[in-house]
Each structure stands twice: as C-alpha cells, then as structure tokens.
Amino acid sequence: MAFAPVDSSLHYQRATLLMAEARIDEAQAELGRTISADPNELRAYVMQAQIALGRGDLDEAERLVRLASRVDPNHAWLLTVQGMVLLHRKQLKEAHALLMRATQLAPDALQTRYALGLSFLAQDHLSFAEQAFRVVVEKNPTAHGVRHMLADVIRGQGRHAEAAEVIEAGLVPNNTMPPDLMRYAGELWLVAGNHARALPLLKRAAAAAPDDRVTLDALIEALRRNGDAADARNTLEAALATSPHIDGLWSARLSFEPADGDIDGLAKRWQAAIPESVQPLHVKMWQAEQQGDKQAAKALAERIIELEPGHVEANSQIVNQLFLDDPPAAVAYIQALLPNITDPRTGRMVLGWLGRAQDRAGQYADAAATWTRLHAIPDPQAQPLPASSGDATIYPPIAEPEGNAPRPVFLFGPSGSGVERVVSTLLHNTRSRIGIDRTSLQPPHDPLQYPQTALRLSVGELDAATVISAWRATLASRGLDESNGPIDWLPWWDNALLHALRNALPEALVLFVLCDPRDMLVDWLQRDSYIRYDAGTPMRIAVWLAHVLEQVATVAEGSPVSNRVVRIDAIADDAAAIAAATGQALGIELSPAPALGPGRFVSGHWRNYAEALAGPFAALNAVARRLGYPDA
Incomplete structure (x- = not known):
C-alpha cells in the first residue's frame, strides 16, 4: 500500500x-x-x-x-x-x-x-x-x-x-x-x-x-450418573488445584463428600481459598445446626450477615432461635429486616416469618394484619379461586357397591385443612396408587383438572360418561391403574362432580379431610395454600371457604355418593393417629408417615383471633356449626 x-x-x-x-x-x-x-x-x-x-x-x-x-x-x-x-x-x-x-x-x-x-x-x-x-x-x-x-x-x-x-x-x-x-x-x-x-x-x-x-x-x-464418587472427587480436586477461587467448584466438591467425610476440612480449605465468600461460613453454620450447637450456629449467622446483610439462611437461623427463645425479639428483628427487602418473593417469605413470630408472641391482632398484608401482595403465578357452579341438585342416597373389588378414591381437603398430612401418609403406604400430579407443574389434562368442568356439568354442556372416560384415559400416563383402586388427589371440589360420579362411576369413594373451618382459615393465612391462589383478603377467603364447605357438608349429610371424612383437629401432628384415621376411612391398614411437615397450630387456636378476624369468622360460623363444631 x-x-x-x-x-x-x-x-x-x-x-x-x-x-x-x-x-x-x-x-x-x-x-x-x-x-x-x-x-x-x-x-x-x-x-x-x-x-x-x-x-x-x-x-x-x-x-x-x-x-x-x-x-x-x-x-x-x-x-x-x-x-x-x-x-x-x-x-x-x-x-x-x-x-x-x-x-x-x-x-x-x-x-x-x-x-x-x-x-x-x-x-x-x-x-x-x-x-x-x-x-x-x-x-x-x-x-x-x-x-x-x-x-x-x-x-x-x-x-x-x-x-x-x-x-x-x-x-x-x-x-x-x-x-x-x-x-x-x-x-x-x-x-x-x-x-x-x-x-x-x-x-x-x-x-x-x-x-x-x-x-x-x-x-x-x-459424575452423579457415573456413580464413581472417588472419580468425581478427583475430577473436582483437579479443577480446584488450578481454579481455587471459584465458589461453584467448592460447592460441587462438597456435594460428593460422604456424610461421614471431612466436611469441616473442606469448609476450612474453601474459606482459606476465598476469604471473602460467605458460602463456607454457611456450610459451617449448617454443621453447627446439625450438631445442635445453637451458639456456634448463631455466631456464624452473625458473621455471614456482616458480610452479606440480606443473606436469607443466616437471617433465618437467627429468627428461628429468637422465635423459640424470645418471640418479641424475633418480631423486632424481622421488622428491622423488612425495609431493606426489594425482592417480592423474599418479602413474602419474611412477612410469613413476621406473622408467625407475632402469633407466638401473643400479638394476634398484629399477626392478622401481617397476614392480610401478605395476601394482598400480587403474585403473577397465583391462580384465581375456583368459581362455583351453584349446583343445588338433591340426590337420592346411593347404595354401597357390592363385593370387595378395588374402588377409585377421590381425595379432597380445602386449603388449611391439613390434607397434605393425609397425602404424605398415603404416599408412604400406597405410592403406586396415589396420584398427586394435579398440583404439579405437569398435571393431567382431563376434565377433573379444571374447575370450569363443574359449571359445564351442571348446565349439561358435559355429560358424565365423557368426564369419566377422559379421566380413565389419562390414568396409565399418570402411573395409575384403575384395577388397583387409584387414589386421585383433587385440587378442587364442587358438587356438580356428583353428576359424573353417581352416573358413570357409582363405585367411587370420596374422601374429605376436614378440621374446624376457623382453624382452616388461620392456617391458610399463616401457611398459605398448597395451591397459590389469588385469594385477596381474609374475608374473601372465608366466603369462598364457607361455600366449598357447605357443599362438602351436603355430601357428608346426604351421601349422594359413598364418602368418608377424616378430621384432623386433634391429631394434626400425630402421624400414627392420622395413619389410623385414614386407614379406617379406607378400610386398609396404614403405617405412620416418617414426616408430616411443619407443625400446625393446636386445634381451637382460632379463638385467639376471635376479635381480629371477627368478620371472616362470622362468614364461617354457620358451616362450622353444620359440620359439628361449637360456636366458641
């Protein structure tokens, strides 16, 4: 150029x-x-x-x-x-x-x-x-x-x-x-x-x-699929030898350390390699918690928070200890956290901590206000409350099926009823028989999945045979066998379903899980529903819950289909008693589930909220009375 x-x-x-x-x-x-x-x-x-x-x-x-x-x-x-x-x-x-x-x-x-x-x-x-x-x-x-x-x-x-x-x-x-x-x-x-x-x-x-x-x-x-833990450890150790500054490599290496291995030694090496990282401190905090060393766990949590003030697990560690030892202090600690939280999901979680801490501290009006605030937070993934068909048909009694052939069971419990405890028990005993996929990310696509089916049945847009035929068609893909008496956990109930069950599946058994409706409401407010609903206010939840329970009461009183009721009021945290009650309802022997999940409030805890939630409770009193619960 x-x-x-x-x-x-x-x-x-x-x-x-x-x-x-x-x-x-x-x-x-x-x-x-x-x-x-x-x-x-x-x-x-x-x-x-x-x-x-x-x-x-x-x-x-x-x-x-x-x-x-x-x-x-x-x-x-x-x-x-x-x-x-x-x-x-x-x-x-x-x-x-x-x-x-x-x-x-x-x-x-x-x-x-x-x-x-x-x-x-x-x-x-x-x-x-x-x-x-x-x-x-x-x-x-x-x-x-x-x-x-x-x-x-x-x-x-x-x-x-x-x-x-x-x-x-x-x-x-x-x-x-x-x-x-x-x-x-x-x-x-x-x-x-x-x-x-x-x-x-x-x-x-x-x-x-x-x-x-x-x-x-x-x-x-x-490496996990390969099944050679030693090779996995050697592979990750080789990577750490050249790149010790990467948290993810240490975390991966830790995942292949046996439970009785040198977890403490790994955490120390991790901390020496990356002094500014909170993750090895988190491992040490978890170890201290597993060993029951509350003081060490709390001290480590405080060190983590110094480095990362918003660290959820570390704050949870401190909150849990205060929750048990000094509930008012737990309330104050959580209230100090809230102004600095910007993520809506974390905000929901911390408000949940606050409501439970206020309840434990006896601050019932404040707890109700916190739960009301919590349920008012918009959630794009929340589902609308299922609409009712308004079906008011009076059905004649139905005879018990003859013989001992396996019968399909439809399980339903409203949010707050503790139905998950019965599901855990059934999963432990009859995993191949129970379908829990209706609450999963990959639910079956049959009419019983969709609440609008109720309205379509009640107005004659859908006929019973079509609904049950479609239900049968999805059983195999769900791993269920009708000849084995499948148990199908329904996420909603409407008495319009009786059109389908009475006419096309009369041998079916409906199993309801109940407790005092007022306790249901309080549990729903503090724990949220097993299906995230866009429920709004406590009054809106109570009105919807009352309507669903009125329909359940109609079935339990009139027996338009074979049905049983498991009440968990006094046995909510007793795995053996839940197994016995569920087994008796189904006519089978069940062993207790190894775990039921976080403990529930004791039966009648709703009375602590008689003033704070007076309006919602008034909407539930009539159906509570109908189901056999006292007014106060």
Whole structure:
C-alpha cells in the first residue's frame, strides 16, 4: 500500500485481515478507502453491508446493497446480503427466493449456503437446513458456530446422539473447540442417556471454563450418573488445584463428600481459598445446626450477615432461635429486616416469618394484619379461586357397591385443612396408587383438572360418561391403574362432580379431610395454600371457604355418593393417629408417615383471633356449626 496507495485490491485485502481479527472499525475505514480508490469494487460494498447486518442496522445494509446493485445486480454475494436483509425483516418467502438464486449462481460459496440454511431454519424446514449446514461444515470443519447450529437442527429432530457426534467430529482437525460447544455436546449425550460419552467432554469444558455454572451443573450430573464418587472427587480436586477461587467448584466438591467425610476440612480449605465468600461460613453454620450447637450456629449467622446483610439462611437461623427463645425479639428483628427487602418473593417469605413470630408472641391482632398484608401482595403465578357452579341438585342416597373389588378414591381437603398430612401418609403406604400430579407443574389434562368442568356439568354442556372416560384415559400416563383402586388427589371440589360420579362411576369413594373451618382459615393465612391462589383478603377467603364447605357438608349429610371424612383437629401432628384415621376411612391398614411437615397450630387456636378476624369468622360460623363444631 505504501508503494501503491490507490490500489483498491490492497485496501480490500487489508480490510479482510482486519475483519478476521474482529477489528471492525478499522476494517470499515479500510473498506471506505477501497471504494474511494475504486467505486466499482463490489466486494467492499458487500462486506460493509455484512458489517451493518451484524450491527442490526438493516437500513444501512439496504442502502449499501442499492449502491452495490449499480455495479452488478445479479452477483451471488449481493443476492445473499439482500436475502439476509429480508430474512431479518421476516419477509421469508422473498428472502428464500433470493437465496436460492444466489446458491444456483455460486453453489460452492459457503456464506451463501449458510444463509440458505438460515432461511430454511426460519421456515422450520429442519431437514433442509440440516443439509445446507452440513455442506458448510464439511468444507470448513473449524466453523464452530455453524457446527453448533447444525447440531441444534439435528437435536430439533429428536436425534440427540447424532447431534452430539456432529460436535465431537469438530474436535478431530485441531483438537480444540470453544468450551460452550463441548458442554453442549456433553448435554446432548446426557439427554441421549449416555453419560460415559458426556463425561470426558464435560470435564474438558469445565477445565476450560471452570467458572461457568451451566457447565459445572452438567458435569456434576454426569459424575452423579457415573456413580464413581472417588472419580468425581478427583475430577473436582483437579479443577480446584488450578481454579481455587471459584465458589461453584467448592460447592460441587462438597456435594460428593460422604456424610461421614471431612466436611469441616473442606469448609476450612474453601474459606482459606476465598476469604471473602460467605458460602463456607454457611456450610459451617449448617454443621453447627446439625450438631445442635445453637451458639456456634448463631455466631456464624452473625458473621455471614456482616458480610452479606440480606443473606436469607443466616437471617433465618437467627429468627428461628429468637422465635423459640424470645418471640418479641424475633418480631423486632424481622421488622428491622423488612425495609431493606426489594425482592417480592423474599418479602413474602419474611412477612410469613413476621406473622408467625407475632402469633407466638401473643400479638394476634398484629399477626392478622401481617397476614392480610401478605395476601394482598400480587403474585403473577397465583391462580384465581375456583368459581362455583351453584349446583343445588338433591340426590337420592346411593347404595354401597357390592363385593370387595378395588374402588377409585377421590381425595379432597380445602386449603388449611391439613390434607397434605393425609397425602404424605398415603404416599408412604400406597405410592403406586396415589396420584398427586394435579398440583404439579405437569398435571393431567382431563376434565377433573379444571374447575370450569363443574359449571359445564351442571348446565349439561358435559355429560358424565365423557368426564369419566377422559379421566380413565389419562390414568396409565399418570402411573395409575384403575384395577388397583387409584387414589386421585383433587385440587378442587364442587358438587356438580356428583353428576359424573353417581352416573358413570357409582363405585367411587370420596374422601374429605376436614378440621374446624376457623382453624382452616388461620392456617391458610399463616401457611398459605398448597395451591397459590389469588385469594385477596381474609374475608374473601372465608366466603369462598364457607361455600366449598357447605357443599362438602351436603355430601357428608346426604351421601349422594359413598364418602368418608377424616378430621384432623386433634391429631394434626400425630402421624400414627392420622395413619389410623385414614386407614379406617379406607378400610386398609396404614403405617405412620416418617414426616408430616411443619407443625400446625393446636386445634381451637382460632379463638385467639376471635376479635381480629371477627368478620371472616362470622362468614364461617354457620358451616362450622353444620359440620359439628361449637360456636366458641
């Protein structure tokens, strides 16, 4: 260039070298000199347009394309850039037509073939996109970005192992590859169920990027599936030898330490390697708590809070101790935390702590106010309270089914009833018979899942046979067998369901779990529902609860279907008594569940809130009386 400063090809060649080094601004300047030296240098316009595309400036790319088209409107490179601009503008049909023309004009041009693959991908033509990307990868094995896209297209067609092999093939030419691509291959092998192929890839990926949490999680999963704890420990120790400053590696190493291993030694090494980290202190706090050393646990919690004032577990440790030893102090401590909390989920949790602490301190009006405030916080994931069908049909009694054949059981307990304790007992004893998936993230899609089914039944929009047939159709996929007497935990109840049960499944048994409705309300307020409802105020909850319980009372009094009631008022924290009561209701022998969850308030605790929740209790008094509970 010093000898021939107006040679446009030299400026263009230098621009390509600068682009290869990702020195975009310098390349852009060199391309400008190229065009100044030769306004007909089409390659320079195309490269400038590509830079504009990379920056997302479609208008500038289009302007440059128009300039280049004056030189050669049918050049394959120009058609490729035009197609890419249209692709970005979602004009898929027009873009594809241009890219097909470009490919016909220059079948060996890799950029054109790659752009055609993108066009197929945008139209969801995965097999054609795969073919286009394969051509690029075969001719340029080090094009790791295209290799990643090829693997992703193959994965999208359900061929996980083949997708992983495509990535692994890229290791052959020079045995190097970006760590995120090696991680992706390892993840694909895990999905394909081959941890042996995944493990070496994930070990290499983690060695190259030890601070990448996603890679580390995949490696831990592969090590876990491999089942060789010693190899897992050695792998992570090797990583720690070169990268001791990464908390995630220490956490992973700790996860493979046996319960009787040197957890304390690991925590000390961790703390020495990362003195500013609170995580080893958290491990020590957990150890002290497990050993019953309350003073040490509290001291460690205080040290953690000095380093990280909002640390949830450390604050929880202090709150729990104050809750047991000095409830008023717990109230004051939690109230001091609240102004500094910005995360809504953490705020909900801490308000829950406050309400329970106020209850324990005897500050019942304050506790009711806290719970009211808690339930007023919007939650985008909360469900609306199930609407009632208003069904008021009076059904004649139904006879008990004859014989001892297994009968399906439908279990329901309103929020606050303690139904979860009965579910825990049944899970412990009859895991293969009970379906608890209706409250999960992957519920069955049958009519009994949706509260609107009640209204549709009551107005005749749905018939009984259709509902029960659809229910039967989902049993196998839920791991349930009708011949084995499945127990289906329903998240809602409406007496309109009696249309279906009486007419199409008369052998069914409905099992209700109840306690005093006023205690239900208090439990719901302080613990929240096992299904997060957008319930609003205590009065709204009480009105809804009263309506549901009136329907339950109708069934229990009139027996339109076979039903049993388990009352847990006096046995809520007695696993043996719950097993006995549930077993008696079902006519089977059950053993106590090993754990029931956090303790409940004692039966009748609602009376402490007789003044603070007088209005909601008034809405529940009539149904409480109907269910056999005293007014006061």
